[in-house]
Amino acid sequence: MRPLIWILLLGAMALAQPARWTGQPDYRSFAGAPTSAGPALDRSYALVYPAQGAFRGTVLLVPGLLGGATSFDALARRLVLAAPGWEVWAWDRRANGLEDRQGFLGADPWAYYQRYTLPDAPFLKDWGLRVHLQDLDALVDAARQRGPVVLAGHSLGASLSAAYAQWRGEKLAGLAWIDGAPSPNRLTREQYLEGGLGGFGRSPGLDELLAGRATPYLEFSFLGLRLNPAFLACAEALAFLAARDPEADAPPGAARFPASLEAAALSQIDDRYNPVALFSASVGRAWGREGFSLLRLLQGQVGYSVIGARGRRVEWQDTGEATDPREFLGLYAWPETGFSEWFFPVRLSLDLAAWDLAVPELKPRRLGFRVLGLGAGRGAVTDAARFAAARALFPSAEVHAEVLPGLTHLDILLGRQGPAVGPLARYLETLP
Numbered sequence: 001m002r003p004l005i006w007i008l009l010l011g012a013m014a015l016a017q018p019a020r021w022t023g024q025p026d027y028r029s030f031a032g033a034p035t036s037a038g039p040a041l042d043r044s045y046a047l048v049y050p051a052q053g054a055f056r057g058t059v060l061l062v063p064g065l066l067g068g069a070t071s072f073d074a075l076a077r078r079l080v081l082a083a084p085g086w087e088v089w090a091w092d093r094r095a096n097g098l099e100d101r102q103g104f105l106g107a108d109p110w111a112y113y114q115r116y117t118l119p120d121a122p123f124l125k126d127w128g129l130r131v132h133l134q135d136l137d138a139l140v141d142a143a144r145q146r147g148p149v150v151l152a153g154h155s156l157g158a159s160l161s162a163a164y165a166q167w168r169g170e171k172l173a174g175l176a177w178i179d180g181a182p183s184p185n186r187l188t189r190e191q192y193l194e195g196g197l198g199g200f201g202r203s204p205g206l207d208e209l210l211a212g213r214a215t216p217y218l219e220f221s222f223l224g225l226r227l228n229p230a231f232l233a234c235a236e237a238l239a240f241l242a243a244r245d246p247e248a249d250a251p252p253g254a255a256r257f258p259a260s261l262e263a264a265a266l267s268q269i270d271d272r273y274n275p276v277a278l279f280s281a282s283v284g285r286a287w288g289r290e291g292f293s294l295l296r297l298l299q300g301q302v303g304y305s306v307i308g309a310r311g312r313r314v315e316w317q318d319t320g321e322a323t324d325p326r327e328f329l330g331l332y333a334w335p336e337t338g339f340s341e342w343f344f345p346v347r348l349s350l351d352l353a354a355w356d357l358a359v360p361e362l363k364p365r366r367l368g369f370r371v372l373g374l375g376a377g378r379g380a381v382t383d384a385a386r387f388a389a390a391r392a393l394f395p396s397a398e399v400h401a402e403v404l405p406g407l408t409h410l411d412i413l414l415g416r417q418g419p420a421v422g423p424l425a426r427y428l429e430t431l432p
Helices: 002-016 069-082 094-098 109-114 122-126 129-144 156-171 189-194 206-210 229-244 261-266 294-298 325-330 346-352 384-392 421-430
Strands: 026-031 043-049 057-062 086-092 149-154 174-178 196-198 201-203 220-222 225-227 285-292 304-309 315-317 371-378 399-408
Touching: 026 129, 043 069, 043 094, 043 129, 057 069, 057 129, 057 156, 057 421, 069 086, 069 421, 086 129, 094 129, 109 229, 122 346, 129 149, 129 156, 129 346, 149 156, 156 174, 156 346, 174 421, 189 206, 201 346, 206 346, 225 229, 229 261, 229 325, 261 285, 261 315, 261 325, 285 294, 371 384, 371 421, 384 399, 399 421
Parallel strands: 057 086, 057 149, 149 174, 174 371, 371 399
Antiparallel strands: 026 043, 043 086, 196 201, 220 225, 285 304, 285 315
């Protein structure tokens, strides 16, 4: 009977895993709003996952802060099967066109990006909310040629999709927010123009950006933690190598201790070790010696850091948490695009925090459809009541809100059980 029991158990485990589409999405380019950058860079992009069955419409996924198109890959592959007839587009904003991805075509991406020279991109100061709304409008128009379009934004993408719904809501058939909630203007005119303290230290104001006195892409440094395009490029290179050979030794400089490629890459993103909890996923645990993370303690949270190996090197363990570590690493094995947006324009986040100053024609408007709000129990929106504030932007809108327990801000997209897929598929079924 024992073999039969194992067969039944394995069958039950297979049924518990939502099916994933196994094809290859098409990476498309779309002309965007004209700026001083020129036509070659005035473009945005999308990974297109074809509908399974008779076509019904397009779900256009809008990434969050520092998010690239493949941050949606795990969700998109499951959603096209769970919602037959719906095509899924995962958006890459225009800044992804600045990334030098040639290193992923060579033998040693890690060495390539250790020598990475950042491009001069003064035009980033002009890539604010209005430009991104126009870029998004181009994709919506392209998708509408075939049928209805639903926007679904994650994190900051929820605010961006809400701004689009205020601007061109008549073009949409639905709207969903994934662990992000739009809110009224958070900045005064003085803060918008002159800057002030933000979540990552002092943020520049519009005057500094336009005068060229501030770095136009997001970067911050705090107690030894430095986040900038070069760091994101190296992080993608490390994960790219780990996806190809997870058990290999990590290259020198990839970790402070001898480690496998898998351990070096995943210890940067796991919720136990990542110094910025909002950018983390639950992907397992390092087999190594640990200490408390000072950065997390300063944020009022308990976190850890890996301080050394227990044996020859630090290894990684899949402990069955929300996100599959190997599937997660696979999201980086894409030469044409990636998990992160290396050159996220500060102007966009500044404008979104003061949207009625940046784009004064954005006004509250009524929508002709229900809105879905999904929070993450350990993410950015942990209380469904936060979605209620959206009624100030969309009077009389019916907002169905729920919080998915136990998930981090990234787990809600990456989880091996496809946690957001079921709610999104059910929402799509309710649309006309």
